[in-house]
Amino acid sequence: xxxxxxxxxxxxxxxxxxxxxxxxxxxxxxxxxxxxxxxxxxxxxxxxxxxxxxxxxxxxxxxxxxxxxxxxxxxxxxxxxxxxxxxxxxxxxxxxxxxxxxxxxxxxxxxxxxxxxxxxxxxxxxxxxxxxxxxxxxxxxxxxxxxxxxxxxxxxxxxxxxxxxxxxxxxxxxxxxxxxxxxxxxxxxxxxxxxxxxxxxxxxxxxxxxxxxxxxxxxxxxxxxxxxxxxxxxxxxxxxxxxxxxxxxxxxxxxxxxxxxxxxxxxxxxxxxxxxxxxxxxxxxxxxxxxxxxxxxxxxxxxxxxxxxxxxxxxxxxxxxxxxxxxxxxxxxxxxxxxxxxxxxxxxxxxxxxxxxxxxxxxxxxxxxxxxxxxxxxxxxxxxxxxxxxxxxxxxxxxxxxxxxxxxxxxxxxxxxxxxxxxxxxxxxxxxxxxxxxxxxxxxxxxxxxxxxxxxxxxxxxxxxxxxxxxxxxxxxxxxxxxxxxxxxxxxxxxxxxxxxxxxxxxxxxxxxxxxxxxxxxxxxxxxxxxxxxxxxxxxxxxxxxxxxxxxxxxxxxxxxxxxxxxxxxxxxxxxxxxxxxxxxxxxxxxxxxxxxxxxxxxxxxxxxxxxxxxxxxxxxxxxxxxxxxxxxxxxxxxxxxxxxxxxxxxxxxxxxxxxxxxxxxxxxxxxxxxxxxxxxxxxxxxxxxxxxxxxxxxxxxxxxxxxxxxxxxxxxxxxxxxxxxxxxxxxxxxxxxxxxxxxxxxxxxxxxxxxxxxxxxxxxxxxxxxxxxxxxxxxxxxxxxxxxxxxxx
Amino acid sequence: xxxxxxxxxxxxxxxxxxxxxxxxxxxxxxxxxxxxxxxxxxxxxxxxxxxxxxxxxxxxxxxxxxxxxxxxxxxxxxxxxxxxxxxxxxxxxxxxxxxxxxxxxxxxxxxxxxxxxxxxxxxxxxxxxxxxxxxxxxxxxxxxxxxxxxxxxxxxxxxxxxxxxxxxxxxxxxxxx
Numbered sequence: 003x004x005x006x007x008x009x010x011x012x013x014x015x016x017x018x019x020x021x022x023x024x025x026x027x028x029x030x031x032x033x034x035x036x037x038x039x040x041x042x043x044x045x046x047x048x049x050x051x052x053x054x055x056x057x058x059x060x061x062x063x064x065x066x067x068x069x070x071x072x073x074x075x076x077x078x079x080x081x082x083x084x085x086x087x088x089x090x091x092x093x094x095x096x097x098x099x100x101x102x103x104x105x106x107x108x109x110x111x112x113x114x115x116x117x118x119x120x121x122x123x124x125x126x127x128x129x130x131x132x133x134x135x136x137x138x139x140x141x142x143x144x145x146x147x148x149x150x151x152x153x154x155x156x157x158x159x160x161x162x163x164x165x166x167x168x169x170x171x172x173x174x175x176x177x178x179x180x181x182x183x184x185x186x187x188x189x190x191x192x193x194x195x196x197x198x199x200x201x202x203x204x205x206x207x208x209x210x211x212x213x214x215x216x217x218x219x220x221x222x223x224x225x226x227x228x229x230x231x232x233x234x235x236x237x238x239x240x241x242x243x244x245x246x247x248x249x250x251x252x253x254x255x256x257x258x259x260x261x262x263x264x265x266x267x268x269x270x271x272x273x274x275x276x277x278x279x280x281x282x283x284x285x286x287x288x289x290x291x292x293x294x295x296x297x298x299x300x301x302x303x304x305x306x307x308x309x310x311x312x313x314x315x316x317x318x319x320x321x322x323x324x325x326x327x328x329x330x331x332x333x334x335x336x337x338x339x340x341x342x343x344x345x346x347x348x349x350x351x352x353x354x355x356x357x358x359x360x361x362x363x364x365x366x367x368x369x370x371x372x373x374x375x376x377x378x379x380x381x382x383x384x385x386x387x388x389x390x391x392x393x394x395x396x397x398x399x400x401x402x403x404x405x406x407x408x409x410x411x412x413x414x415x416x417x418x419x420x421x422x423x424x425x426x427x428x429x430x431x432x433x434x435x436x437x438x439x440x441x442x443x444x445x446x447x448x449x450x451x452x453x454x455x456x457x458x459x460x461x462x463x464x465x466x467x468x469x470x471x472x473x474x475x476x477x478x479x480x481x482x483x484x485x486x487x488x489x490x491x492x493x494x495x496x497x498x499x500x501x502x503x504x505x506x507x508x509x510x511x512x513x514x515x516x517x518x519x520x521x522x523x524x525x526x527x528x529x530x531x532x533x534x535x536x537x538x539x540x541x542x543x544x545x546x547x548x549x550x551x552x553x554x555x556x557x558x559x560x561x562x563x564x565x566x567x568x569x570x571x572x573x574x575x576x577x578x579x580x581x582x583x584x585x586x587x588x589x590x591x592x593x594x595x596x597x598x599x600x601x602x603x604x605x606x607x608x609x610x611x612x613x614x615x616x617x618x619x620x621x622x623x624x625x626x627x628x629x630x631x632x633x634x635x636x637x638x639x640x641x642x643x644x645x646x647x648x649x650x651x652x653x654x655x656x657x658x659x660x661x662x663x664x665x666x667x668x669x670x671x672x673x674x675x676x677x678x679x680x681x682x683x684x685x686x687x688x689x690x691x692x693x694x695x696x697x698x699x700x701x702x703x704x705x706x707x708x709x710x711x712x713x714x715x716x717x718x719x720x721x722x723x724x725x726x727x728x729x730x731x732x733x734x735x736x737x738x739x740x741x742x743x744x745x746x747x748x749x750x751x752x753x754x755x756x757x758x759x760x761x762x763x764x765x766x767x768x769x770x771x772x773x774x775x776x777x778x779x780x781x782x783x784x785x786x787x788x789x790x791x792x793x794x795x796x
Numbered sequence: 797x798x799x800x801x802x803x804x805x806x807x808x809x810x811x812x813x814x815x816x817x818x819x820x821x822x823x824x825x826x827x828x829x830x831x832x833x834x835x836x837x838x839x840x841x842x843x844x845x846x847x848x849x850x851x852x853x854x855x856x857x858x859x860x861x862x863x864x865x866x867x868x869x870x871x872x873x874x875x876x877x878x879x880x881x882x883x884x885x886x887x888x889x890x891x892x893x894x895x896x897x898x899x900x901x902x903x904x905x906x907x908x909x910x911x912x913x914x915x916x917x918x919x920x921x922x923x924x925x926x927x928x929x930x931x932x933x934x935x936x937x938x939x940x941x942x943x944x945x946x947x948x949x950x951x952x953x954x955x956x957x958x959x960x961x962x963x964x965x966x967x968x969x970x971x972x973x
Contacts, residue, residue, distance in 0.1 A: 028908025035913035036901040036920065038847015038887035045846040129837075130830065221948050223851040223859050223914040272849070272914030273948050304852045504912025504949050673908045677951055681911060684950025707856035707946070715939045718952045 027523060028673040030509045031270075043227045043240050043269050044301055051229065052081055052125040054290050054300040055132035057139050058309075059114035059121050062150070062378040062700030063161065064143035066112050069122060073138035079131030082294035083139070084123045086111035089289060096256045098169065101248055101280045102177055103188070105168035106344040106381070108256070108285045114143065115163055115343035116380050117700045118309030125290045125298050148378035148700055152317055152338045155186040155377045162186060163343055163376035171255070174540075175479055177350045178626045186376040188341050189349035191356045193370035193629025195430055201332025201367025205323025208332075209404050213396035214764040215747075216694040217315040217340065220385060221712050224272020225307040228287035231297040236263045237288050243268050244278045244501050245541040246531040252281045253288055265534040271503035275685075276384035277311050278503075279543055280346050308705035312695060313385035314339040314351065314374075318359060318396040323367075328410065328418040335359035335396075337372040339382070339389070346383035348374035353624075354475055355389020357633055360428025361397040362438045362473035363419040368428045370629065378700050384543060386685060390474045390744045395765055398470040398748030403761060411453040412752070413446055416471055427473065427637070430630040435734075437727055441641035441663040442471045444725050448661040449643035455756035462651040465658065468752030470745040471641040474545075475634030476737060478622040482550040483537040486515065486558040488612040492525065492586055492601035494562075499531035500551045501542035505739050506674035507551070513670055514552050518559035519566075520583040521600065537615065545638060545737025548670055552735050553618035561614025569603040638736055639665040642686075642745030644719075646753040653773030655754055657687055657717075660746070663725040667736040672726075679724040679742045684713040686746020691717070691766050805880045818879045821889030829876035836860045836871040839886060847887035847917040851946070858945030861918035862886045868922045887917035890924065900924055900962050907958035911949035919945045923959045927966065935960055 323332035341348030356372025570588035589597035622632030760775030851859030
């Protein structure tokens with residue numbers, strides 16, 4: 003195969019563009035999207051397909067004493083009733099899976115670890131029969147002492163969520179495993195830069211504060227769904243996954259098959275937000291198909307989705323030392339991430355979340371300890387922002403608390419500390435494309451930031467503004483590969499395993515392909531993933547696809563371009579150097595009427611089609627002891643500014659306006675970039691003001707969309723400003739899918755503080771907490787404690 | 797509430813199911829469902845109308861919104877037998893029979909008022925009724941009217957732009973006419 007373009011991580015410069023700027027649609031399949039025709043996995047049926055339903059644990063920690071499935075098996079229409087013991091008893095399959103540790107059972111084996119864990123699964127001819135059967139299953143539990151909080155889980159005599167150390171297995175290259183057997187610590191990450199004690203010794207001021215965020219859920223409107231056919235030795239599974247190749251490797255392991263015999267097909271997703279990254283419904287659906295000898299569909303209810311995967315609750319303590327001039331010179335952060343009953347990707351997330359607490363600041367002395375902690379709660383995994391939302395909540399709140407204590411302008415304090423080119427971040431990487439100052443200045447100017455913030459009062463309502471600024475890495479090392487074929491009519495197929503989940507991936511890839519080949523976007527089709535046919539992509543997450551797959555696709559199209567130029571050179575008897583691609587034709591430079599269409603070139607070449615592949619592979623890694631090295635191929639950068647109105651009588655916070663600034667490097671699809679940026683505001687606003695999973699003895703109390711609020715139209719600011727910063731010289735694409743999210747929570751929290759004097763350190767900023775804080779302030783004032791300063795509500 | 801006049805139209809099929817006559821996207825049809833089946837699952841499983849989607853199952857998200865006798869309802873909260881003798885319109889019934897998109901659908905495309913699009917059908921149905929009921933709605937009124945439809949991707953700004961633009965276009969059309 004010719005035209006293989008392989009290279010080091012580079013800039014856009016090595017992939018020169020064609021001459022025509024193609025028209026840019028908002029979304030390639032827009033028509034399907036407004037006519038109800040998008041083929042989500044939930045629409046799929048197969049002949050003879052069974053419907054699965056799952057009986058879930060009602061105890062947070064318990065030994066399974068007895069399971070009686072006899073009556074359930076008698077229900078007409080029921081084909082298979084499956085337990086964890088049934089799986090363990092078979093020698094040809096494995097009972098556990100997980101992207102790092104193989105700690106999660108396909109179905110609970112002898113023990114349950116959270117309320118909502120799958121215990122018994124039924125596959126029946128329809129949902130009515132499956133539901134009837136579930137009602138007849140009897141499970142007897144002997145409850146064990148559970149652990150829910152960090153303090154409970156880390157106590158010396160704590161009950162262990164996993165008494166046996168979880169089995170490790172093949173995983174991503176960047177994951178560092180430092181687990182602590184005999185404890186509930188699932189994994190730890192450490193970073194040591196400079197000399198932390200020396201840093202504090204040199205500091206004129208040292209502040210220590212603790213911040214928390216609760217677990218939240220992704221709430222994609224499409225819940226997890228898989229349709230598996232494992233009747234034969236091979237497995238074919240259609241599933242809602244952001245990482246089809248991880249599903250493939252995990253199923254290959256569970257079923258003892260070569261990867262080539264597991265085919266994972268992914269359709270357009272109804273939202274992902276990180277919740278569909280790692281195997282979830284897939285092993286169980288495939289297992290049911292294997293046991294029943296029929297294709298099986300498992301589609302989670304909303305209630306099940308809530309406990310399928312969550313965002314880590316976190317507690318971060320930051321000890322920050324500054325010189326008298328405001329320069330931050332030391333930071334010690336202690337981060338705990340509640341990873342729930344199963345590790346999922348927690349062991350990796352604590353790394354990025356931990357590093358994240360260094361902030362967009364050049365700090366010479368940094369000490370970070372980050373831990374994933376097992377508890378008897380639903381598993382936590384990847385989530386849009388990947389630990390950085392929690393980290394930014396901590397450091398962007400603390401910097402304002404420090405400014406307030408010292409009587410400084412928080413904008414100026416940030417300006418003294420934001421990274422510039424030549425400085426190093428927490429992992430010791432030298433910045434060469436730093437834009438934090440521009441981003442912060444942009445949002446400050448747009449929102450009309452001034453200091454001091456004098457709250458504007460209108461009746462019972464007060465208004466003020468707040469700022470934030472964040473740094474975020476992207477998974478490194480990573481790899482994306484693509485294959486393109488040009489057909490005999492000059493149309494182009496782009497094959498990738500990147501997942502379309504609403505971010506407009508297919509459209510972005512089509513735009514980049516059309517641009518490189520100077521052809522119409524309308525003549526480009528971009529595939530969805532099918533691991534039997536589409537080439538490898540590591541994962542559709544981490545805001546990496548437009549950058550990484552964009553590079554791979556552009557390189558592959560470069561291979562096609564070379565072939566077209568060579569074919570045209572022969573046909574026209576003009577040197578390649580004197581030819582160019584333009585509007586679907588290869589033309590002689592300076593004589594545009596002398597040209598030959600791609601369709602003619604492909605037909606005449608007699609190979610049926612032109613083929614080429616492209617790759618983009620990044621390198622990096624961190625020292626396991628110091629956390630120094632390369633954590634990200636490049637750094638995502640964003641700032642946010644919020645204007646809020648707080649009702650002093652109710653404590654209710656309304657976000658009136660939000661300015662988002664994000665470093666995009668180069669915007670590929672302007673409409674999609676805006677949508678992603680606006681979506682981040684909606685997402686972060688929910689996290690800031692109301693989203694929280696509430697548990698009582700491990701039982702989720704608000705696992706439905708009546709009790710768990712997500713942002714609706716009425717919560718949205720009247721104004722959202724989107725500022726995508728481009729860098730035309732480097733012209734390097736930076737992903738923005740999640741980059742704009744982490745600034746939202748602290749920007750809103752800081753604005754609430756400036757409006758009311760109430761500082762909330764435990765998200766979300768509910769009306770109740772604000773009101774309690776206001777009353778505490780009043781009480782302090784009434785007591786004549788004029789020096790008490792603004793209160794802290796807990 | 798079920799329209800009692802039409803109850804007599806429901807007949808038993810003999811296998812524990814009910815035959816339920818209804819107008820569906822402009823054609824007379826007979827839905828077959830068990831008494832406890834929702835309109836949502838009946839439209840999907842039996843009629844293949846996959847534009848109607850479950851998001852929450854409890855009438856909170858609006859993803860399964862359909863028009864029932866001209867009013868938007870959450871089809872997850874309607875039992876199939878309740879629609880006997882009534883008229884149902886889903887997203888599949890918005891475009892003209894020849895496939896020409898409605899002006900509302902076109903406005904959503906023009907503004908790219910979607911990301912993952914799972915919620916789009918529900919928004920279109922609710923917005924269609926809004927446009928009929930409140931042709932002069934302000935942006936604030938549009939926001940309020942559509943607040944029962946959730947979009948987790950947060951495409952609200954573009955949805956608002958699309959609906960406001962649609963109302964504007966229809967007003968301009970009326971003036972011109």
